[in-house]
């Protein structure tokens with residue numbers, strides 16, 4: 067269980083994280099989503115005691131992270147995959163970590179296998195690709211067989227096979243009762259892996275909840291016409307909510323397709339495309355919630 071209550075972090079006048087609260091329950095994978103600079107890493111660093119909050123509290127397994135004895139046995143953390151000694155091999159890195167954690171060395175081979183790094187285990191980390199270092203970071207996070215995983219962008223740099231292995235590993239971890247918080251801006255990845263989302267933009271939570279509930283709550287229609295301006299006018303006149311306009315001219319409307327079709331027909335607008343917006347899934351939800359509040363805009367607050 068991870069509990070975050072009213073966490074805030076200011077850097078000078080800039081509110082990097084602003085009154086953020088959420089919980090991650092055992093047996094679930096929570097996807098922490100937000101555009102670049104939204105405050106994901108800062109929040110995760112505060113949970114792990116690496117950044118001092120300006121306000122608010124957080125706990126992991128019921129206590130502040132910093133007070134957990136031998137934390138690697140309870141909480142696996144991946145915050146910066148490049149922070150490994152380049153001169154050691156992957157196996158040496160994990161063997162040292164296993165000794166520090168007090169877990170049997172046989173666990174090293176097990177996790178190397180799980181993250182698909184067994185073949186490269188005897189190579190020096192300095193010669194690893196970014197994705198391989200990422201795999202090593204995930205291996206180190208799960209090495210102590212913790213109950214909680216906190217992973218910042220674990221899938222960045224991973225090839226499709228690596229992403230698949232991580233997905234299997236994390237789903238299995240949650241199935242066995244583990245708690246996972248993972249940040250990402252790879253939406254398709256999070257959509258496949260997480261049961262819950264916490265979405266952040268400009269340091270603030272813009273939505274959170276179970277995946278199905280969030281996606282269902284945002285159903286609507288996607289519509290496109292040969293004459294986008296006429297369509298827009300028809301929607302405005304009918305009082306239908308325009309949520310977003312895409313580069314291809316299609317418009318996301320907060321109404322069901324039937325209402326949109328009727329509005330277009332009433333105003334003599336010929337449609338090229340009309341479908342339910344729920345087909346778009348997480349990307350649509352993400353853009354509609356975070357698109358208008360980029361980090362730069364937030365900075366100007």
Ligand SMILES: Nc1ncnc2c1ncn2[C@@H]1O[C@H](COP(=O)(O)OP(=O)(O)OP(=O)(O)O)[C@@H](O)[C@H]1O
Pocket residue numbers: 077082100101102103104105106107108109251361
């Ligand atoms: N040490 C720091 N000093 C000053 N500003 C900082 C510091 N760390 C983070 N920030 C600022 O806080 C904001 C949030 O950054 P953070 O790294 O948490 O975002 P993020 O959501 O993890 O982004 P990304 O997806 O790009 O990694 C950004 O505007 C960033 O510039």
